[in-house]
Amino acid sequence: xxxxxxxxxxxxxxxxxxxxxxxxxxxxxxxxxxxxxxxxxxxxxxxxxxxxxxxxxxxxxxxxxxxxxxxxxxxxxxxxxxxxxxxxxxxxxxxxxxxxxxxxxxxxxxxxxxxxxxxxxxxxxxxxxxxxxxxxxxxxxxxxxxxxxxxxxxxxxxxxxxxxxxxxxxxxxxxxxxxxxxxxxxxxxxxxxxxxxxxxxxxxxxxxxxxxxxxxxxxxxxxxxxxxxxxxxxxxxxxxxxxxxxxxxxxxxxxxxxxxxxxxxxxxxxxxxxxxxxxxxxxxxxxxxxxxxxxxxxxxxxxxxxxxxxxxxxxxxxxxxxxxxxxxxxxxxxxxxxxxxxxxxxxxxxxxxxxxxxxxxxxxxxxxxxxxxxxxxxxxxxxxxxxxxxxxxxxxxxxxxxxxxxxxxxxxxxxxxxxxxxxxxxxxxxxxxxxxxxxxxxxxxxxxxxxxxxxxxxxxxxxxxxxxxxxxxxxxxxxxxxxxx
Amino acid sequence: xxxxxxxxxxxxxxxxxxxxxxxxxxxxxxxxxxxxxxxxxxxxxxxxxxxxxxxxxxxxxxxxxxxxxxxxxxxxxxxxxxxxxxxxxxxxxxxxxxxxxxxxxxxxxxxxxxxxxxxxxxxxxxxxxxxxxxxxxxxxxxxxxxxxxxxxxxxxxxxxxxxxxxxxxxxxxxxxxxxxxxxxxxxxxxxxxxxxxxxxxxxxxxxxxxxxxxxxxxxxxxxxxxxxxxxxxxxxxxxxxxxxxxxxxxxxxxxxxxxxxxxxxxxxxxxxxxxxxxxxxxxxxxxxxxxxxxxxxxxxxxxxxxxxxxxxxxxxxxxxxxxxxxxxxxxxxxxxxxxxxxxxxxxxxxxxxxxxxxxxxxxxxxxxxxxxxxxxxxxxxxxxxxxxxxxxxxxxxxxxxxxxxxxxxxxxxxxxxxxxxxxxxxxxxxxxxxxxxxxxxxxxxxxxxxxxxxxxxxxxxxxxxxxxxxxxxxxxx
Numbered sequence: 027x028x029x030x031x032x033x034x035x036x037x038x039x040x041x042x043x044x045x046x047x048x049x050x051x052x053x054x055x056x057x058x059x060x061x062x063x064x065x066x067x068x069x070x071x072x073x074x075x076x077x078x079x080x081x082x083x084x085x086x087x088x089x090x091x092x093x094x095x096x097x098x099x100x101x102x103x104x105x106x107x108x109x110x111x112x113x114x115x116x117x118x119x120x121x122x123x124x125x126x127x128x129x130x131x132x133x134x135x136x137x138x139x140x141x142x143x144x145x146x147x148x149x150x151x152x153x154x155x156x157x158x159x160x161x162x163x164x165x166x167x168x169x170x171x172x173x174x175x176x177x178x179x180x181x182x183x184x185x186x187x188x189x190x191x192x193x194x195x196x197x198x199x200x201x202x203x204x205x206x207x208x209x210x211x212x213x214x215x216x217x218x219x220x221x222x223x224x225x226x227x228x229x230x231x232x233x234x235x236x237x238x239x240x241x242x243x244x245x246x247x248x249x250x251x252x253x254x255x256x257x258x259x260x261x262x263x264x265x266x267x268x269x270x271x272x273x274x275x276x277x278x279x280x281x282x283x284x285x286x287x288x289x290x291x292x293x294x295x296x297x298x299x300x301x302x303x304x305x306x307x308x309x310x311x312x313x314x315x316x317x318x319x320x321x322x323x324x325x326x327x328x329x330x331x332x333x334x335x336x337x338x339x340x341x342x343x344x345x346x347x348x349x350x351x352x353x354x355x356x357x358x359x360x361x362x363x364x365x366x367x368x369x370x371x372x373x374x375x376x377x378x379x380x381x382x383x384x385x386x387x388x389x390x391x392x393x394x395x396x397x398x399x400x401x402x403x404x405x406x407x408x409x410x411x412x413x414x415x416x417x418x419x420x421x422x423x424x425x426x427x428x429x430x431x432x433x434x435x436x437x438x439x440x441x442x443x444x445x446x447x448x449x450x451x452x453x454x455x456x457x458x459x460x461x462x463x464x465x466x467x468x469x470x471x472x473x474x475x476x477x478x479x480x481x482x483x484x485x486x487x488x489x490x491x492x493x494x495x496x497x498x499x500x501x502x503x504x505x506x507x508x509x510x511x
Numbered sequence: 512x513x514x515x516x517x518x519x520x521x522x523x524x525x526x527x528x529x530x531x532x533x534x535x536x537x538x539x540x541x542x543x544x545x546x547x548x549x550x551x552x553x554x555x556x557x558x559x560x561x562x563x564x565x566x567x568x569x570x571x572x573x574x575x576x577x578x579x580x581x582x583x584x585x586x587x588x589x590x591x592x593x594x595x596x597x598x599x600x601x602x603x604x605x606x607x608x609x610x611x612x613x614x615x616x617x618x619x620x621x622x623x624x625x626x627x628x629x630x631x632x633x634x635x636x637x638x639x640x641x642x643x644x645x646x647x648x649x650x651x652x653x654x655x656x657x658x659x660x661x662x663x664x665x666x667x668x669x670x671x672x673x674x675x676x677x678x679x680x681x682x683x684x685x686x687x688x689x690x691x692x693x694x695x696x697x698x699x700x701x702x703x704x705x706x707x708x709x710x711x712x713x714x715x716x717x718x719x720x721x722x723x724x725x726x727x728x729x730x731x732x733x734x735x736x737x738x739x740x741x742x743x744x745x746x747x748x749x750x751x752x753x754x755x756x757x758x759x760x761x762x763x764x765x766x767x768x769x770x771x772x773x774x775x776x777x778x779x780x781x782x783x784x785x786x787x788x789x790x791x792x793x794x795x796x797x798x799x800x801x802x803x804x805x806x807x808x809x810x811x812x813x814x815x816x817x818x819x820x821x822x823x824x825x826x827x828x829x830x831x832x833x834x835x836x837x838x839x840x841x842x843x844x845x846x847x848x849x850x851x852x853x854x855x856x857x858x859x860x861x862x863x864x865x866x867x868x869x870x871x872x873x874x875x876x877x878x879x880x881x882x883x884x885x886x887x888x889x890x891x892x893x894x895x896x897x898x899x900x901x902x903x904x905x906x907x908x909x910x911x912x913x914x915x916x917x918x919x920x921x922x923x924x925x926x927x928x929x930x931x932x933x934x935x936x937x938x939x940x941x942x943x944x945x946x947x948x949x950x951x952x953x954x955x956x957x958x959x960x961x962x963x964x965x966x967x968x969x970x971x972x973x974x975x976x977x978x979x980x981x982x983x984x985x986x987x988x
Contacts, residue, residue, distance in 0.1 A: 105557075106555075106556060106557045112556070114556065119556065124555075124556070125555070126550055126555070128557055223557075223559060224557065224558070224559050225557040225558070226557055227557045228557065230786075231786035231787050258561065259559060259561060260561075261560065261562065261787060261789055262786075262787065338783060339786055341781075342589050342591050342600070342601050342781070342783070344600075345591060345593065345599060345600020345601055346554040346556070346598060346600050348593060348595075348600060350595050350598075350652065351553055351598065351652075352555070362650075386781065389591070389781035389782075389783055390779055390781060391779045391781075394781075394782075394783070398783060
């Protein structure tokens with residue numbers, strides 16, 4: 027059951043072979059047994075989870091179940107969940123019980139999918155290793171001395187260790203795809219505006235996007251059917267006709283044009299990763315795809331652009347954590363300014379402070395034009411590069427990350443090395459394009475390697491189709507870490 | 512040295528939407544603290560703003576009313592600063608691309624028209640309120656007002672005296688209430704004025720250094736604050752001092768302005784476009800639909816009142832102080848066919864009675880039709896001015912129809928010259944002393960005789976007729 031697909035679980039539930047309570051309990055027990063090793067969850071609440079499972083069972087019994095009713099799912103602790111602690115991985119919100127549900131959470135509730143708990147993450151989603159969490163680092167189930175990636179590291183580790191069949195994640199610069207790559211799972215960052223950001227604690231508003239994390243493309247497609255949809259409470263949410271993301275899963279790949287950007291295969295790419303990606307290209311060719319070389323000439327500027335824009339937005343988004351209305355407040359202070367200073371000095375971790383400082387700097391009088399405006403212009407150029415590339419291909423393919431999972435502490439003293447991990451993932455966020463990561467092999471140390479697909483706007487169904495067909499002829503996504511029985 | 516005052520105003524107009532500019536919470540005034548602050552208003556983690564179309568519509572309406580450019584694409588920015596009553600740590604406002612630019616409002620200066628240029632008007636949200644009393648050394652925060660929609664209207668420095676500034680503020684107040692985008696309630700903060708004031712030697716082209724007086728919530732304070740500030744600046748300069756750019760507050764109790772913060776303490780607001788809100792794109796259809804809802808504007812009505820009803824420009828401005836007053840006047844003028852009389856009565860007797868009773872003209876117990884009938888009776892000689900006032904009082908008391916009141920009270924003016932002549936004869940016979948004095952050249956004595964005749968007629972005699980007949984009789988004697 028722990029390895030069953032969402033489709034199989036849903037069928038077993040619908041056939042009353044198993045109850046949601048039994049399923050939910052199974053995973054809760056596994057979390058209780060294994061989470062101490064990986065620290066993938068911040069909050070687990072049996073009572074709440076089982077109550078939600080009972081609601082799902084009642085719906086199924088009443089014949090009112092939907093496609094995934096009763097299937098439990100874990101939520102990244104960035105989503106506000108009514109009555110649950112919602113910390114965003116920060117001391118600042120260590121006491122914050124959300125009084126409302128994020129739009130995405132409402133959708134999971136409406137679909138009758140019980141929550142298994144809240145997963146660990148980098149503080150305010152700022153990090154690529156899950157080491158910035160106030161709740162301690164998450165460990166990679168493939169090698170506990172290594173990081174699971176970030177910021178959705180808890181979700182990725184939970185799925186890889188079979189602590190949850192699926193999870194929600196968010197992706198601002200690679201936070202779904204990079205941990206998916208590091209832990210051998212599948213994750214999708216949809217087109218910006220497909221999933222509502224309402225109730226998803228903001229890091230960088232123009233880049234943040236929620237998406238599914240699971241073991242296969244098919245599971246991700248089913249989760250997209252739940253998560254995606256217009257929300258009038260999010261002004262950047264896109265009003266589109268409802269889609270069935272599973273509709274094209276089985277379509278043949280004959281005639282598919284796969285674009286390989288030469289910039290994604292340049293120096294700095296690990297040999298094992300390069301080889302695995304090239305092997306995946308060959309598999310796709312066998313399935314009928316043709317390969318074209320494309321170019322993204324400005325992709326190399328993605329990291330500096332991102333590290334202007336994301337901190338700029340973050341510096342403003344995080345201003346609300348001031349100790350006045352909720353969250354952490356310093357216990358002692360001399361006056362108002364002192365309360366602000368101490369609250370924020372004590373409540374935020376080092377990486378969050380670093381980004382607030384960068385963001386405040388680039389928005390300051392006299393620097394705005396040189397940094398923020400310039401970065402916005404380059405952002406437009408990067409989007410134009412993709413538009414040009416998609417004239418020649420249907421999907422862009424490359425590695426998700428330059429290397430595989432690194433050791434805990436290996437990059438914590440060198441933020442720039444840490445940032446370079448997101449070299450291949452950030453461009454899709456800047457352009458607002460859908461992108462996903464799926465397993466395509468292992469390196470010589472036995473660590474998973476991620477293959478990235480970037481599609482044109484709203485081409486999620488096609489990307490899932492490509493990934494699904496690939497997963498039909500490969501078994502990388504079914505491998506699991508040893509010793510977790 | 513002779514000094515010239517230069518004033519520009521920034522006015523915060525609260526837009527009359529029922530819900531807030533970015534949330535569904537109510538904007539009603541006076542609720543218990545924090546009962547009208549929803550998740551968005553208190554800036555919980557994860558919440559997002561959604562723009563209220565009603566606020567945009569009102570901003571468009573204002574732009575059209577001042578003949579301004581309506582920017583078809585306008586953008587919300589974040590203005591970042593920390594303050595306890597600013598829940599997000601930033602205010603959503605419009606900096607680089609406001610919705611309205613380059614309009615004009617014409618004011619009346621000593622009966623002459625003066626155009627005041629309006630640089631821009633932009634939408635923004637209000638902050639909450641910090642309560643410094645009753646909390647024993649702590650500060651209370653009320654976020655009911657947080658997120659209330661405002662239109663900040665910024666003028667060019669086109670005003671040259673406190674009187675002009677007040678005339679502009681009044682004209683703006685008239686306009687925004689006239690077109691129904693603001694309730695105009697200054698006590699409740701619906702119309703707040705910041706004045707940028709500087710002085711320069713007459714003839715100098717460059718502006719002096721300005722100081723901004725914040726948050727004036729009455730026209731009286733606006734005038735007092737500017738007058739004080741101008742005097743202070745001139746004295747400072749004449750004493751050899753310099754004016755530093757600063758923000759000041761007006762203390763109405765002491766009649767003084769005092770420093771709030773200097774330029775050095777000014778914030779760096781780190782404005783940038785709010786990524787949670789898309790640029791506001793305005794279709795022509797929408798703008799035209801809003802245009803169709805615009806009533807005739809005060810300026811157009813003033814010109815028409817001068818042309819059609821023969822009132823002075825000065826009176827036309829007063830008669831258009833509010834839309835209700837203008838509509839009342841026009842109804843009276845049209846029905847009575849007596850524009851000037853209608854103006855005098857609306858601005859005189861009616862206005863005074865309304866003031867005494869503390870009533871708005873909408874609630875006037877005397878209807879326009881009644882006042883028009885009264886004026887018609889005055890014009891046709893049925894009533895004298897004095898009698899008309901008695902009829903007005905009866906109308907005010909709810910005694911009904913004008914003609915019925917005249918009949919019931921016997922207030923009809925005497926038009927029978929025979930009856931009047933006999934009264935005059937009686938008066939002359941009874942007041943031989945006054946007649947003597949008049950003959951001796953005392954004009955005052957004549958007035959006394961007129962008074963006696965009026966009294967004997969119980970006020971019903973036509974004063975002009977009394978005059979004429981009396982003079983004729985005295986001459987004949």
